[in-house]
Amino acid sequence: MNRFVLPDKTLHLLAAQVNLNGMFNHTCRSQNTNQPLTFQLQVERSPGETLLIVVMNNERHSLTVYDNDRYTHLVLADFIECSVNSHMDTAEPAVPRIGAESVERGRLLDDQQLQQLSQLIRNGGALLLDVGLDDPVSLAVHRTRNRTGITAILATGETYALTSCFTAYGHDQHSFDRLLQSLNHLVASATAAKHVA
Template identity: 40%
Template sequence: MSKYKLDAKTLTLLKAQAKLTETFNHTIRSAKSGALPFRLKVEHASMETQFRVEVGSQCHSLTLPNTTTMHLQLADFIEEIANGLLDLATSTGKRRDGKYDVLDEQLSLQVFDLVRRGGMLSLDVGLEQPIHVSIHRNRTRTAATTLMTIGVRQPRTKCFTLSGPDAEIHEKVVESINHLANIATPAMQAA
């Protein structure tokens, strides 16, 4: 799994921005996964500073005492969010029926493009292994055959065929990806 890391320029900006009250737009990069944009809202007070990090549809908050190294703690926090290393029990991630949505807006758009065209995609959703999704589109009718898997030695696999408009197929594929990630998480944490 290729890790997202903040570059030196962004760290310098974070150091200066931690002393202001403002909203800033940044990008965190990974060699394999590309760029991930995020928004940082800073509320600086005399004793502590409150940070709000928005990545896609997820929102995370952090309050730190005003120190000279708080930008480094903030950078670690942002990298943990981007790499999916935050403890899910304490995370403010998006929940639906007690389960987590593992796809942000960018990954969801990639899955929608995959549903429309067919092909294969490896989704790095912050777990130990990526989720591999393959979709075959049938040209004679509006159907898609989907195969998804996570894991190497004992992979968890799903295979199904859906029929209907692309939006409905996309909704069911995303639901299935979330389900696969949720059932794989306890097994991966126990290993």
């Protein structure tokens, strides 16, 4: 059976496109045959909700999301993959992509690692975290001087390194949440790349 999946590049594009209005063209590839399947994503934003329409050949699949949050693009990615692979959509809410991967691996960080991250947010510095991947995750955090916040760089891998860099302004809890979110995304990307290889 051919199973179509969205590439990581498309996930990054979806993260931006769910915040825009318009029509966007995308391609999925089959894991077995590497043959492309093209589809269009139509985004119609209005106050309080966003209508997302996936158009493939003569099929239209629509999804309405309310109160957009930072994981809307992951919900959309799951919806697209289910649509292109012809899975039946039920009224049961799907488990969020990041949550599902974390459940499979168990808890991503233990209490000591969470404490180390919290201290890293407060003071800045560098840290190596073992999260169960082949290579540890390297984190570097710089405290910004002119505004309260951090600039963080995360990386894992030797030959094909995966990296993430961001700046978050605001109180320490906001910076901590953003760092955990970025770490989850990096680990999910590294796990997906490992399965593809």
